[in-house]
Amino acid sequence: MEYDFRSIEKKWQEYWAANRTFKAFEDSSKPKYYVLDMFPYPSGAGLHVGHPLGYIASDIFSRYKRLKGFNVLHPMGYDAFGLPAEQYAIQTGQHPEKTTTENVARYRQQLDRIGFSYDWDREVRTCDPEFYKWTQWAFLKMFSSWYDPEQEKARPIEELVARIEKTGYEDVTPEMWKSASEKEKSEILMRYRIAYQGETSVNWCEGLGTVLANDEVKDGLSVRGGFPVEQKKMTQWQLRVSAYAGRLLNSLDKLDWTDSLKEMQRNWIGKSDGTEIVFNTECDGRTKPVTIFTTRVDTIFGVTFMVIAPESDLALELTSSSQKDAVEAYIREVKKKTERERIAETKTVTGVFSGAYGINPLTGDRIPVWISEYVLAGYGTGAIMAVPAHDSRDYAFARKFNLPIVPIIEGCDVSTQSFDAKEGKMCNSGFLNGMDVKEAMEAAKDYVEEKGLGRRKTNYRLRDAIFSRQRYWGEPFPIYYKDGIACPVPEEELPLRLPEIDSYKPTGEAPLARAKDWTYKGYPLETSTMPGFAGSSAYYLRYMDPHNGEALVSGEADAYWRNVDLYIGGTEHATGHLIYSRFWNKFLFDLGYVCEDEPFRKLINQGMIQGRSNFVYRVVGTNTFVSAGLRKQYETTEIHVDINIVHNDRLDLEAFKAWRPEFAEAEFILENGEYVCGWAVEKMSKSMYNVVNPDVVCDTYGADTLRLYEMFLGPIEQSKPWDTKGIDGVNRFLKKFWRLFYDRDRFLVTDEKASAEELKSLHKLIRKEQEDIEAFSFNTTISAFMIAVNELTALKCCTREILEPLVILLSPFAPHISEELWSRLGHQESVAFASFPEFESSYVAEDNCTYPVSFNGRTRFSIDMPKSATPAEVEAYVRGLEQTDRYVGSQTIVKVIVVPGRIINIVVK
RNA sequence: GCCUUGGUGGUGAAAUGGUAGACACGAGGGACUUAAAAUCCCUUGGACAGAAAUGUCCGUGCGGGUUCGAUUCCCGCCCGAGGCACCA
Numbered sequence: 001m002e003y004d005f006r007s008i009e010k011k012w013q014e015y016w017a018a019n020r021t022f023k024a025f026e027d028s029s030k031p032k033y034y035v036l037d038m039f040p041y042p043s044g045a046g047l048h049v050g051h052p053l054g055y056i057a058s059d060i061f062s063r064y065k066r067l068k069g070f071n072v073l074h075p076m077g078y079d080a081f082g083l084p085a086e087q088y089a090i091q092t093g094q095h096p097e098k099t100t101t102e103n104v105a106r107y108r109q110q111l112d113r114i115g116f117s118y119d120w121d122r123e124v125r126t127c128d129p130e131f132y133k134w135t136q137w138a139f140l141k142m143f144s145s146w147y148d149p150e151q152e153k154a155r156p157i158e159e160l161v162a163r164i165e166k167t168g169y170e171d172v173t174p175e176m177w178k179s180a181s182e183k184e185k186s187e188i189l190m191r192y193r194i195a196y197q198g199e200t201s202v203n204w205c206e207g208l209g210t211v212l213a214n215d216e217v218k219d220g221l222s223v224r225g226g227f228p229v230e231q232k233k234m235t236q237w238q239l240r241v242s243a244y245a246g247r248l249l250n251s252l253d254k255l256d257w258t259d260s261l262k263e264m265q266r267n268w269i270g271k272s273d274g275t276e277i278v279f280n281t282e283c284d285g286r287t288k289p290v291t292i293f294t295t296r297v298d299t300i301f302g303v304t305f306m307v308i309a310p311e312s313d314l315a316l317e318l319t320s321s322s323q324k325d326a327v328e329a330y331i332r333e334v335k336k337k338t339e340r341e342r343i344a345e346t347k348t349v350t351g352v353f354s355g356a357y358g359i360n361p362l363t364g365d366r367i368p369v370w371i372s373e374y375v376l377a378g379y380g381t382g383a384i385m386a387v388p389a390h391d392s393r394d395y396a397f398a399r400k401f402n403l404p405i406v407p408i409i410e411g412c413d414v415s416t417q418s419f420d421a422k423e424g425k426m427c428n429s430g431f432l433n434g435m436d437v438k439e440a441m442e443a444a445k446d447y448v449e450e451k452g453l454g455r456r457k458t459n460y461r462l463r464d465a466i467f468s469r470q471r472y473w474g475e476p477f478p479i480y481y482k483d484g485i486a487c488p489v490p491e492e493e494l495p496l497r498l499p500e501i502d503s504y505k506p507t508g509e510a511p512l513a514r515a516k517d518w519t520y521k522g523y524p525l526e527t528s529t530m531p532g533f534a535g536s537s538a539y540y541l542r543y544m545d546p547h548n549g550e551a552l553v554s555g556e557a558d559a560y561w562r563n564v565d566l567y568i569g570g571t572e573h574a575t576g577h578l579i580y581s582r583f584w585n586k587f588l589f590d591l592g593y594v595c596e597d598e599p600f601r602k603l604i605n606q607g608m609i610q611g612r613s614n615f616v617y618r619v620v621g622t623n624t625f626v627s628a629g630l631r632k633q634y635e636t637t638e639i640h641v642d643i644n645i646v647h648n649d650r651l652d653l654e655a656f657k658a659w660r661p662e663f664a665e666a667e668f669i670l671e672n673g674e675y676v677c678g679w680a681v682e683k684m685s686k687s688m689y690n691v692v693n694p695d696v697v698c699d700t701y702g703a704d705t706l707r708l709y710e711m712f713l714g715p716i717e718q719s720k721p722w723d724t725k726g727i728d729g730v731n732r733f734l735k736k737f738w739r740l741f742y743d744r745d746r747f748l749v750t751d752e753k754a755s756a757e758e759l760k761s762l763h764k765l766i767r768k769e770q771e772d773i774e775a776f777s778f779n780t781t782i783s784a785f786m787i788a789v790n791e792l793t794a795l796k797c798c799t800r801e802i803l804e805p806l807v808i809l810l811s812p813f814a815p816h817i818s819e820e821l822w823s824r825l826g827h828q829e830s831v832a833f834a835s836f837p838e839f840e841s842s843y844v845a846e847d848n849c850t851y852p853v854s855f856n857g858r859t860r861f862s863i864d865m866p867k868s869a870t871p872a873e874v875e876a877y878v879r880g881l882e883q884t885d886r887y888v889g890s891q892t893i894v895k896v897i898v899v900p901g902r903i904i905n906i907v908v909k
Numbered sequence: 910g911c912c913u914u915g916g917u918g919g920u921g922a923a924a925u926g927g928u929a930g931a932c933a934c935g936a937g938g939g940a941c942u943u944a945a946a947a948u949c950c951c952u953u954g955g956a957c958a959g960a961a962a963u964g965u966c967c968g969u970g971c972g973g974g975u976u977c978g979a980u981u982c983c984c985g986c987c988c989g990a991g992g993c994a995c996c997a
């Protein structure tokens with residue numbers, strides 16, 4: 001009986017589905033383990049071989065953990081709201097729900113063919129009202145909470161109201177509150193709510209007709225669609241993510257994520273410790289204190305001017321009547337630029353003098369105030385003190401506008417560039433003179449605080465997330481407007497279902513504004529919808545308790561599953577989803593809805609699988625194609641050819657002729673009787689004919705081969721091109737594995753005792769597999785498997801004692817063939833319920849081993865010693881050779897270095 | 910510019926201070942077969958010497974350093990990938 005993967009895989013996939021083999025229960029007798037994949041967006045193109053890379057790795061780990069006695073939660077779902085479905089709806093008029101449902105069905109079919117151990121009873125879809133009910137619920141919780149900086153956590157907004165009524169809060173006094181109208185009260189609270197509405201400069205994308213979050217914009221273009229993005233002041237719903245900046249930064253330390261990813265988040269959060277300090281300014285005889293932020297107060301004696309951001313309200317306030325026209329013209333100029341232009345022009349220095357002067361609070365110097373776009377309104381206070389001698393941006397500005405440059409560090413040369421380094425001795429700096437820069441940085445901060453001129457301040461670059469989108473295919477906001485006041489739709493009324501609309505075409509207004517009766521109790525409902533990251537921010541919690549109608553997750557389910565132990569997905573979510581999820585989770589943690597303050601303990605980023613395109617070379621002006629090796633002799637054009645008609649870079653000529661009508665009469669110039677195609681690594685895409693569908697691999701080789709091959713390709717974290725060159729190797733391995741059990745129709749397995757050598761092979765493998773899986777080095781595990789199977793084949797091993805554990809060991813990697821052989825070994829239950837075999841070192845230990853002996857690193861001869869010999873014993877033996885051995889005897893031994901079981905080196909004079 | 914990564918045969922890669930290239934692909938040779946497929950065996954980093962067994966030298970992007978010994982650790986450069994980019 002040959003290894004017939006087709007029938008085997010079909011049989012076991014049906015068995016797993018029918019028996020709910022991988023259904024997870026809350027079982028407190030076992031330790032839990034939660035393995036999660038980043039759920040896919042179900043696009044129309046279907047799954048390609050890149051998607052399953054991470055899914056296979058997580059599935060292997062899940063199955064391994066089950067064998068190790070853990071109760072494993074391994075769910076899957078779909079991130080189903082979002083722009084592509086809506087764009088498609090605009091083009092075709094089809095309801096996004098219809099295309100989404102179709103795409104989901106296709107994804108499911110493709111996923112099932114690969115044999116994943118998902119508990120499909122826990123599937124979630126973000127566009128399902130029963131799911132987005134909880135997205136809306138979380139939003140309402142954020143709406144009715146504020147961030148208490150003293151307790152450093154979110155609290156119900158009622159507590160803030162109580163506090164204002166009693167003692168006042170910040171600049172709101174109890175009297176003000178008492179006399180405030182409903183509308184004014186609403187406006188005051190909006191300044192504190194975690195989910196709030198506020199005017200801000202937003203990324204407006206005309207092409208998509210919506211605003212976008214910072215992580216949805218790259219190089220001034222929208223990530224989806226690549227349309228230009230401009231800055232616009234608009235009133236939008238926002239999430240106060242910035243309040244959590246410090247906590248998001250600090251708890252990174254305890255996460256088991258890669259350093260590069262943590263670093264990306266640290267940069268994105270962008271903490272900087274500095275000082276806020278007040279400069280008095282005067283303008284047309286009026287004075288006004290202006291607070292600036294700096295990380296280098298120590299350079300305050302080198303300040304020669306100040307700069308205000310053009311978007312800042314201060315810009316016009318500090319403009320003198322004589323400079324009014326110039327400043328207004330400059331601000332208009334700046335506003336006109338798109339984000340992309342501003343990025344492109346970062347090297348050009350622009351600015352205008354405001355007409356105002358500031359007073360240096362330490363020196364009393366009178367310095368000019370300028371306005372320039374290199375200062376950002378959204379960071380710090382939107383105003384800076386400029387120290388051209390020690391800041392490269394200030395330096396460029398001072399050079400351009402001929403402002404003085406005063407160095408304050410001894411011996412530095414600022415004739416061609418600024419001296420930014422934090423080293424040297426201070427000079428020209430009053431009481432700081434003679435101090436080391438590092439010392440001066442602290443001394444200056446202390447001084448400013450003591451004199452009451454300013455205070456230490458930590459700033460973050462992380463901005464609040466803009467949460468509304470003027471689109472259709474997203475979660476509606478459970479907010480209605482009563483006399484212009486935003487009011488929450490009561491929780492009991494959730495989900496607030498997405499209404500039907502006649503047409504998806506953008507008309508400049510939000511699509512929901514066209515929906516009939518989009519009202520609550522006669523009041524108009526919010527017409528924006530939530531962004532893509534809303535639904536993906538807490539989905540991992542929903543998997544714990546997916547059918548609960550009363551809560552996002554019950555206290556019991558949450559207390560048992562806690563958080564995700566292993567999360568696998570791409571790095572592209574580093575500054576989006578992975579920040580928002582952490583924020584969302586911390587918020588729910590603050591209110592006591594979840595018991596862990598971080599959602600994902602360990603995170604692995606799988607690399608991208610790129611496409612490997614093939615080319616044929618058409619001789620210009622003919623229908624003749626020349627093989628790649630000979631193309632230099634002709635003038636040719638390169639044409640992408642469908643990789644499905646190329647094998648190992650050799651073109652299937654007949655298939656090529658049949659591929660396109662225009663190639664039916666094609667002629668070929670061959671090398672060695674074959675047509676060799678050129679190749680290149682490119683993004684996997686339809687237009688380059690390099691997309692590999694996993695179904696095709698499953699058809700030709702089987703799912704087990706696909707799984708093994710994707711893992712054998714190299715380390716999971718690494719990006720690499722898809723290349724089926726080596727796939728025959730793992731396929732051969734599976735056939736060999738099968739032949740350990742079957743010689744044609746003869747079942748070979750016996751109950752004989754295993755030999756010492758066979759046991760050694762097995763136990764070496766057990767140890768290696770355990771170590772490698774824990775370290776996520778699946779490619780080396782598979783290598784170890786190949787070695788073991790080759791050894792056992794050579795030994796003609798056929799004992800149950802060896803083969804039974806071997807099947808268990810293979811099952812995480814190639815579950816179908818393992819199930820089949822497991823049942824043929826006479827087991828009634830799935831191999832998933834077996835236990836991982838125990839490693840016993842006694843089988844592996846060798847009696848003797850050979851030490852290569854080298855002198856000063858050069859190998860001379862070898863000695864045989866028992867493996868159990870200690871380094872001291874080996875050394876004593878070698879020194880004993882001094883009398884008899886011609887090498888050792890002729891030299892003076894200085895030192896003998898022994899590494900157990902490996903190598904011995906003798907240092908001689 | 911800054912941060913994070915990575916650079917090893919024809920190819921994917923292994924080895925994280927101790928015999929570099931495990932394992933696999935591809936290639937070449939052989940066995941079985943009428944033939945093909947499948948399967949199995951041998952060779953396969955480079956150079957040199959030898960009839961052969963075998964031996965010697967070189968070799969992990971480049972240049973230094975630490976060490977008895979470096980792909981691995983340190984310093985400086987070159988190249989590729991990813992991220993951030995007027996954040997004061």
